[in-house]
Amino acid sequence: MTHLLDQPVKTEASGAAVSPAERTARRGALLHWIAVHALGIAAALFFVLPFVFVVLTSLMNDQQALTRDLTPDTWEWGNYVKVFETPGFLTWWRNTLLYAGLGTVLTVVSSLPVAYALAKFRFRGRKLSLMLVISMMMLPPQVVVIPMYLFWAKQLDLSGTLWPLIIPMAFGDAFSIFLLRQFLLTIPDEYLDAARVDGCGELRTLVRVVLPMARPGIAAVALFQFFYAWNDYFGPQIYASENPAAWTLSYGLESFKGAHHTDWNLTMAATVLVMAPVIVVFFFAQKAFVEGVTLTGVKG
């Protein structure tokens, strides 16, 4: 499709007469350009305005937050200090970082060898294993939650902690295995053969050759896993709800609203503080993230 901006700028006065057909075509292109960008701006407003209203409300005083006003009269930056001073808020931060941080490391370390085997080894049952990995990936966590809860709470006495959520990540996460496998498929076998010819064992090949090449895939998986833990609500609700000292931000945020029922300004400030780290991380790792999303949408 030729585009208005790609065409050399010609004016009526520049000598050769412009045919009426060409003029219509050019006007059509201009209208198209305007329509596309106007639509783009409208869509951008839809995606951005909720954030804007949340931030604006988080800076209102508690009286004004209950009115229909859209912008704050006085800018109450102290709301954010108040949120941090709320009992528990810092504990939720610490717990979330533990769950997300440790969980991510465990997931990557345990999923990479499995993904490598599924992508590069030939063995009987490989296709079956892959189908089972995909089934696990699609399995709603609620399906197995009753026996899992009984296992962690009754047999291991670990309810009231986040360990029932962290420990399983040391045993491979289906989604991460699948994503890493998709990525490892793109590494040509010649590199692996070369390493083997040089006398590397499979483990050394994985660490010395595959690991450096798979860095973008690993980054994507780590990000997804970090965000998964950060966003998880169901897990902490099942295992940590009885013990506020084990709550995470996503779980605590809801109870924050409960404790401040009418203080929309403080609730919105807390909401901003839960959203902000995710968005900051995204800006630093945008490329890895978008690549990961594209990998999940397998090309047909």
Place this chain on the structure above:
Amino acid sequence: MSKTSPTLRSKRRGSAARTVAFMAPWLVGFGVFFAYPLLSTVYFSFTQYDGFGVPRFNGLDNWTWVFRDYPMFWPSVRNTLWLVLVMVTCRVVFGLGVGLLITRIRMGTGLFRTLFYLPFLAPPVAATLAFVFLLNPGTGPVNSVLGDLGLPAPGWFNDPSWSKPALTMLAVWGIGDLMVIFMAALLDVPKEQYEAAELDGASALQRFRFVTLPNISPIVMFSVVTGVIQTMQHYTQPLVAGKVASGVIGGSGQQFEPGYPDKSTLTLPQLVYNLGFQRFDYGAACVVALVLFALAMAFTALLMRRRGGILQAGE
């Protein structure tokens, strides 16, 4: 059958051991966190069990109770159907629309792409709280603006007939994942096909219908099926929206009438929580869990059976 020399056989056995070693984390995980609990779920579904004592076999009692007498079962099936039809359709149509839009934008493409993508990253609890506030019927910004324009102001999360549309808006807001997937697919459509169509005098609409759509249809299918699977599992958003909008929230213990308002936001996963962790009826909770399992696996099979699907990709 060819004879296998002893060395080759031992080498092959060595490679089997190697495969098992590399697969080990997942093999353990598969057994402990998938196969064992899944079988237990099936077993518990035929027993009466509240977590104390031993499970007592009671045949099909849980199954008939859930399907016939549990007042929340059919409403949540109906809600799920509604969400699958409306929410999935809206997400795919808007995701494709925004994907088409972003491939045509020439000015500030990077900025637009980032802005369109950001809401997908918002943590679900935070995003839901934000939407309950934005759509708060009394003083929320959306109804303020609608009121100023002289338009009717719906009750959104507080009105049974508007709560699912409100959830759909929240889901459409977080459309960034689909946008990126569609964008990649649209950029993969061979340029020559568009040029040929243009030479044949095809209109923009015809080019979309006969060039774009056939090329991206596998991706559309993929996003519909994964969308259905995700929607059946819709949990955090309806639960948090119901709790916050009803005003009944807080830490442990406080009972909340699930599905507020009037069961309109109930989904199957919420029933597992309601039965298992509020009523301590583990048997019935496992019945609902198995219904959820059957649905999820049926659609996953669809995803895997598709030609050139998820399994074949890249091979």
